[in-house]
Amino acid sequence: MTVTQTQSTPVPLLLLGRGADPQSERGVECPGDLPAASDPDLVERARKARATLGDRVFVLGHHYQRDEVIQFADVTGDSFKLARDAAARPEAEYIVFCGVHFMAESADILTGGHQQVVLPDLAAGCSMADMARILQVEDAWTRLEEAGVAAGTVPITYMNSSADIKAFCGRNGGAVCTSSNARQALEWAFAQGEKVLFLPDQHLGRNTAVLQLGLSLDDCVVVDPHKPGFGVTDDELRAAKILLWKGHCSVHGRFTAESVADVRARIPGVNVLVHPECQHEVVLGADYVGSTEYIIKTIAAAPAGSAWAVGTELNLVKRLAAEHPDKTVVFLEKTVCFCATMNRIDLPHLVWALENLVEGRVVNRIEVDDDTAHWARVALDRMLALPGSGAVKA
Numbered sequence: 001m002t003v004t005q006t007q008s009t010p011v012p013l014l015l016l017g018r019g020a021d022p023q024s025e026r027g028v029e030c031p032g033d034l035p036a037a038s039d040p041d042l043v044e045r046a047r048k049a050r051a052t053l054g055d056r057v058f059v060l061g062h063h064y065q066r067d068e069v070i071q072f073a074d075v076t077g078d079s080f081k082l083a084r085d086a087a088a089r090p091e092a093e094y095i096v097f098c099g100v101h102f103m104a105e106s107a108d109i110l111t112g113g114h115q116q117v118v119l120p121d122l123a124a125g126c127s128m129a130d131m132a133r134i135l136q137v138e139d140a141w142t143r144l145e146e147a148g149v150a151a152g153t154v155p156i157t158y159m160n161s162s163a164d165i166k167a168f169c170g171r172n173g174g175a176v177c178t179s180s181n182a183r184q185a186l187e188w189a190f191a192q193g194e195k196v197l198f199l200p201d202q203h204l205g206r207n208t209a210v211l212q213l214g215l216s217l218d219d220c221v222v223v224d225p226h227k228p229g230f231g232v233t234d235d236e237l238r239a240a241k242i243l244l245w246k247g248h249c250s251v252h253g254r255f256t257a258e259s260v261a262d263v264r265a266r267i268p269g270v271n272v273l274v275h276p277e278c279q280h281e282v283v284l285g286a287d288y289v290g291s292t293e294y295i296i297k298t299i300a301a302a303p304a305g306s307a308w309a310v311g312t313e314l315n316l317v318k319r320l321a322a323e324h325p326d327k328t329v330v331f332l333e334k335t336v337c338f339c340a341t342m343n344r345i346d347l348p349h350l351v352w353a354l355e356n357l358v359e360g361r362v363v364n365r366i367e368v369d370d371d372t373a374h375w376a377r378v379a380l381d382r383m384l385a386l387p388g389s390g391a392v393k394a
């Protein structure tokens with residue numbers, strides 16, 4: 001999807017599913033008539049449409065999706081695994097991505113030109129990806145040039161970013177990373193240059209730099225697109241090793257050190273397992289930290305009778321609890337914490353997208369322009385060339 005950007009202004013409030021924000025990674029209204037959520041035939045309609053389309057469609061389901069959607073996924077996984085799964089199915093004309101916008105973009109970049117990627121609801125964006133817009137990042141790069149540090153800085157972007165941010169990294173000698181290989185990506189980047197600009201998740205960048213690379217908090221500065229001069233002085237930019245973009249996940253950013261203390265008081269002996277998108281204090285207070293795939297594997301391998309408080313998206317935690325009744329699996333936070341944009345994809349939208357495909361109409365296609373796709377692919381390929389990835393005990 002080509003997005004024309006004219007100026008770097010703050011992201012305005014936008015009600016989910018209402019209106020459009022062409023400067024943001026978020027999408028636009030979902031056109032057409034959706035089936036009613038109360039329609040008792042939705043499951044049957046989805047089954048029928050899937051069966052009619054056969055191998056022409058491949059449905060991807062992110063781990064954070066609702067159960068009502070996950071039941072129709074051909075594969076489940078994190079964003080990068082799903083994009084690779086799609087690329088491994090060249091016979092599928094249509095890739096229906098039950099996830100959020102940047103994930104569908106990555107699938108379009110990694111799949112063949114004959115494959116069309118569909119996002120059932122275009123309002124399924126990602127608040128973290130929205131926090132780094134291309135003009136903001138280009139302005140920040142100019143700021144680094146003026147401070148005389150851009151030439152020695154390697155930009156690394158988390159997978160959870162728009163295609164044009166990935167392309168920016170590709171053009172400027174940088175790479176993409178996932179939460180599983182952020183350490184390897186940072187080590188690679190420090191072999192190329194003196195500093196890293198880490199986009200868009202400050203917490204993943206800080207946690208990886210400090211806990212895995214052994215840098216200090218003083219080696220990190222926060223680059224804030226909403227402050228004059230990006231909130232940093234030239235001296236701070238010159239002294240820092242890692243420049244953390246001021247972005248965060250609105251789900252994982254909600255967990256606090258108090259959440260950890262509270263669950264330890266409530267469940268003696270509980271193991272606290274969190275995602276590295278959580279705040280640094282939360283990760284410091286946890287027993288284990290790792291990617292979504294790591295969290296799933298850790299719970300699966302845990303002994304019966306063990307207790308786990310998990311700091312990640314609630315749909316996944318509830319599913320893990322249901323799949324492992326021999327273990328106690330609870331959500332780390334006391335309040336509900338679904339990813340609101342992930343939850344935009346529901347059964348009515350999935351049925352709507354599939355039935356349109358049956359009728360020969362490709363709705364909500366996500367398409368990345370050739371130049372952006374090329375440079376994003378360069379950044380993704382640099383990530384693929386990194387040595388194997390893993391997770392750490394906190």
Ligand code: SF4
Nearest residue numbers: 126127128249251339
């Ligand atoms: S869980 Fe966080 S990073 Fe993932 S899609 Fe939702 S807002 Fe974005």
